[in-house]
Amino acid sequence: MWRRAGMIGIALYCLVPFYWMVVSSFRRTADIHDKSPLPAPWSLESYDAVFAADMGFGRSLVNSLVVAGTTTAVTLLIGTMAAYALARLAFRGKNVILALVIAVSMFPGALLIVPLLELFTTIGWINTYQAMIVPSMSFALPLTIWNLTTFFRQLPYELEQAAMIDGCTAFAAFRRVMLPLAAPGVFTTAILAFIATWNEFIIAVTMVNDQSRQTATVRIAQFTGAAKFDTPFGTQMAAGVLVTIPLVSRCCSSSAASSQG
Template sequence: MNSKNPTVRTLTQIALWVVALIVLFYVLFPFYWAVKTSLTGPAQLSSEALAWFPTHVTWQNFRDVFAGQPFGRNLLNSVVVASGTVILSLLLSALAAYALGKFRFKGKSILMYIILAVSVFPQIAVLSGLYTMIKTFSLYNTWGGLILSYMIFTLPFTVWTLTAFVREIPTELEEAAYVDGASPLQTLFQVLLPVMTPALVTTGLLAFINAWNEYLFALTFTSDNTAKTVPVAIANFSGATIYENPFGQIMAASVIVTIPLIILVLVFQRNIVSGLTAGAVKG
């Protein structure tokens, strides 16, 4: 039996590597194909659409993305809206998480379940009512309207995640702050927030990715490039004629908006993994 153990371990390792390579190929191949298509010129794309490698690398599609439409404005809209959504969500969720994680009051468990239920609600279910509210307050086609609508799905997520972190902060820190005469708000912003920095980075990054990629609300609540974000702008790319679909430009724009997210995830990947693990296990 012992003589077979090395063979079994070797076969197990080979099987794991094969599965890992298959998963890696499945995850990375779409992005590779987008990069390959974006580097293929419009003239060659029709004849080399299925080629694994472009015969001639060109940056024309990337230049056409910014020359043919106000894509720079769309990028600015996405940056402002996603950043504003994250900042407001983290500020409000830090206050809510402090109350839910450190104070006892009736109905706290019910409130937590309500927040969880809101986070899994489909966007289409609240679209009509939210559209009426956006129009009533004259927020249509504005950054503020998009930020307000995006917080519907980012705020429950950040509240739920940060609450799990706040519960694990030692109570002695609060007691020491109270002894020194700090108020609850001073305790939160001067004592707890520095401790919560890894949690804030994790939840903020994930909320930023969700807001950056959001499409339905951006499509519904914008009508021109005043506030239109990049997902809607890419979906509306058009060719020289109604029969032409500019695949090269679409892929180039997709690569442009994906690279910043990849960089952010690679930089903060340890915070993301540790944050999700702590929130799932300790919460």
Template sequence: MAAGKLTSKQRVAWTFLTIGVLLYALFPVASIFVTSFKTQADLGSNQFWPTTWTWDNYEMIFVGGAQELFLTALRNSIGITLIATAVAVVLSTLCAYAIARLNFPGKRIILGTALAVSIFPVISVVTPLFNLWRTIGLYDTWLGLIIPYLSLTLPISIWTLSAFFRQIPWELEQAALVDGATQWQAFRKAIVPLAAPGVFTTAIIAFFIAWNDFVYGISLTSTEAARPVPAALAFFTGASQFEEPTGAISAAAIVVTIPVVVLVLLFQRQIVSGLTQGAVKG
């Protein structure tokens, strides 16, 4: 058997293993999807499939009683996430370039600190941040969420881009400088275009992290002025006090998952390319 070539039994084993992992990972999503089409009567039963498929839950979040809560939260999520992603990409690009290209004391400490921040428990930061934001007037504002989101997105962005910048030949920038370009022109016209796959990958990852945040969204907001969708789902109510909002919550969860799925399907090659190129030491 040639090196690296799988036998028939190994292919079958890997196929069953892959199918098992996919079923394990996708079953919760399938359950939420099915629940979003259930009637209130079906929600109380133990059946997986609804006896009657209905769009009532989607109508509730778009034109019904949960319309204002959901659509406002959706607008907040889109705006806050896009701004946080854009700021994180710009700052991490500049920081990663400096770390990859320049020799200065403390470079490893910066990378280590970024990694430490990324693994620091978010819940331990919420209380002091809550008190600080109330004092300086950032509580329940877009800016009050964008700044904490940067603490989530910047570390992974810096690590991803710094690894990617190391793969770009240093001679290209030197050639641009010899031709009369300034340091900024060489960076903008020679380095950034080559780093586009890594920058794009970083933007996608940062978007996912900010889009899915719940802890900051629920702790640093009190009204619909800045509350994002993950936090707003906790405030869904049924048509009456005796009615569970499970169907409406499931419908809203499916809606906010669609952008993530669409982005991955459309740009999966760019994402894989950016991650693999940044992971290979050239």
């Protein structure tokens, strides 16, 4: 009983801020500081303000999707093959490579901002998508490789051997047999990589100052509210709800896929 009560308490502690964000997003601007548990009356003023022409939030959502989607796709393409090689092939220096992967994932990203800013300024990458995608890959790729290496190691070697006896090459066995079996792990890793890239802020705010290329997290931080409203809190809450929707939907999809698996 106490364990269940503790779990419920932790869940409430984590979910109450999100609940209050949703409730605040539906309040009128004049009622934004109201302490009632539900808006009275309900209002879409904040959502109208978020999508005002001068806010540029719709464009920033598209930018976030481009950056996070591209980063996730390229990271999975490279990370899946690298993880399979590290998990199944025997070669010298494999443990050193895995140690380097862990070391890179623990390296503080803030220390790379100044060198990357100087490099991207030199090569003309400032205010471009690649200035956000490439640094994000440097953090998402180690996570992908480490997670999938552990997952591939748990799959039986006999499956590959049986596939190659039936005429498959090593790559065909990986593509036709091992990759479908590893689909739950690949999908879960894709969710983690997408969330990490979607929520990234430091690189995006440093490398891009053109509003047409800014991501949603950067635009929310720069909200000052629409001119007809007195406070930016409502628009920030509404934008926070909209930014959270893709993350929640992906997490729900991952949970559904895991339950089916």
